[in-house]
Amino acid sequence: MDEWNEASDRAGFLTAPFLLLWAFYFLVFAAGYQLFPVVPLHLRDMGASLAESGRFQMAFMLGSGFGSLFTGPLGDRLGQRRVLRVASLALVAILVTYAFVQVRWIFYVLAPLHGLLWSALRTASMAKVGGILSPRHRAQGMSLFGLAGPGGVAIGPLAGLWLLPHLGFAWMLIILALVFAVLHLLIGSLPRESACEISPGAAFSLPDRAVWGPVSLLLFLGLSFGPMPPYSAQEAKALGMLWPSALLTCFAVGMMGMRAVLGLTGMGRRPVALLPLMMAIAALGSLLLTVLPGGTDRHLAAGLIYGAGYGMVHTLVFMHIIEISAPERRGSGVGALFFAFDVGTALGAFSLGWVMDHFGFRWGWAGGALLLLFAIPLARRIGGQVMTSGTAPSGILES
Numbered sequence: 163m164d165e166w167n168e169a170s171d172r173a174g175f176l177t178a179p180f181l182l183l184w185a186f187y188f189l190v191f192a193a194g195y196q197l198f199p200v201v202p203l204h205l206r207d208m209g210a211s212l213a214e215s216g217r218f219q220m221a222f223m224l225g226s227g228f229g230s231l232f233t234g235p236l237g238d239r240l241g242q243r244r245v246l247r248v249a250s251l252a253l254v255a256i257l258v259t260y261a262f263v264q265v266r267w268i269f270y271v272l273a274p275l276h277g278l279l280w281s282a283l284r285t286a287s288m289a290k291v292g293g294i295l296s297p298r299h300r301a302q303g304m305s306l307f308g309l310a311g312p313g314g315v316a317i318g319p320l321a322g323l324w325l326l327p328h329l330g331f332a333w334m335l336i337i338l339a340l341v342f343a344v345l346h347l348l349i350g351s352l353p354r355e356s357a358c359e360i361s362p363g364a365a366f367s368l369p370d371r372a373v374w375g376p377v378s379l380l381l382f383l384g385l386s387f388g389p390m391p392p393y394s395a396q397e398a399k400a401l402g403m404l405w406p407s408a409l410l411t412c413f414a415v416g417m418m419g420m421r422a423v424l425g426l427t428g429m430g431r432r433p434v435a436l437l438p439l440m441m442a443i444a445a446l447g448s449l450l451l452t453v454l455p456g457g458t459d460r461h462l463a464a465g466l467i468y469g470a471g472y473g474m475v476h477t478l479v480f481m482h483i484i485e486i487s488a489p490e491r492r493g494s495g496v497g498a499l500f501f502a503f504d505v506g507t508a509l510g511a512f513s514l515g516w517v518m519d520h521f522g523f524r525w526g527w528a529g530g531a532l533l534l535l536f537a538i539p540l541a542r543r544i545g546g547q548v549m550t551s552g553t554a555p556s557g558i559l560e561s
């Protein structure tokens with residue numbers, strides 16, 4: 163891998179491996195967020211109730227959350243390149259199966275496995291890109307890489323909800339499968355990990371105790387976010403909105419906008435101190451979904467504001483974990499954060515989806531807002547902790 167780092171120093175960070183991983187990470191999120199609003203609509207067409215249609219998201223995120231506790235260490239043991247190749251090939255099989263399934267329960271059975279593969283693709287991509295970037299270009303490269311996930315979130319729902327009536331569900335999934343088949347082949351061109359980059363450590367290890375505060379914060383964030391992917395488009399269709407992906411698309415735009423603003427203006431010497439403010443901004447976005455009248459304008463405003471706060475909470479928490487974790491425990495710390503958010507998202511989709519089914523969409527959004535408000539004191543406590551390892555590079559990690 164040293165020769166790749168030397169090449170990166172000479173050519174900058176926009177190398178072919180970096181651009182391939184950027185495109186791959188973008189498509190991982192675009193594919194996921196294309197399916198999150200579309201599969202529930204497909205399940206409704208197959209006879210599912212409103213509450214049941216959110217169970218795909220719940221099962222998917224449970225698989226992703228629990229899987230993240232193992233896929234990060236697994237990549238360290240086997241090599242991130244190998245994990246990317248195996249997981250992308252398995253994803254092709256899952257997508258083709260979705261295309262031809264005619265009974266609902268198979269979706270719920272496959273969703274946890276799909277989520278496990280998704281967690282492997284996310285963690286391995288992040289670790290691999292960090293390895294191919296030289297220290298000189300790492301902060302700049304990771305800042306650009308951090309836009310791939312939100313970009314996929316912005317494009318995925320828009321593309322999925324537009325393609326569904328034009329191509330039909332089966333052809334959408336077949337095309338996605340073909341895309342990942344090509345990516346599986348292209349990943350073979352990535353540099354192999356050297357022997358010193360392969361760890362013989364255990365496949366699972368608990369993170370440090372200091373991680374549990376940030377883990378709890380992301381659990382609350384995931385709970386509030388859970389109903390947005392499966393239910394925002396369903397509310398839009400119930401209201402007769404012409405742009406059913408407005409909330410998720412503007413959510414992604416808000417994420418990228420806030421990151422761009424803070425990337426240009428800086429986050430100060432202690433970026434984690436911004437956590438309470440960002441949680442409050444996310445809570446405001448969720449409150450707007452609850453109280454504003456109308457449909458499209460409400461989704462536009464709430465999505466932008468919620469996304470601006472949500473995206474920076476992710477960024478700040480991951481930066482904080484990198485600072486407070488020992489290098490040999492960072493994988494388990496990052497895995498714990500993925501676990502907390504994904505499990506929170508699954509539980510939020512299930513519980514707040516039940517509220518929406520029985521009492522209406524706005525009551526579900528109100529529940530998400532209350533969860534964020536309850537978490538602000540925890541964000542203040544984390545933001546007040548003393549950093550011990552200097553300042554983390556701005557940029558980031560996960561959408």
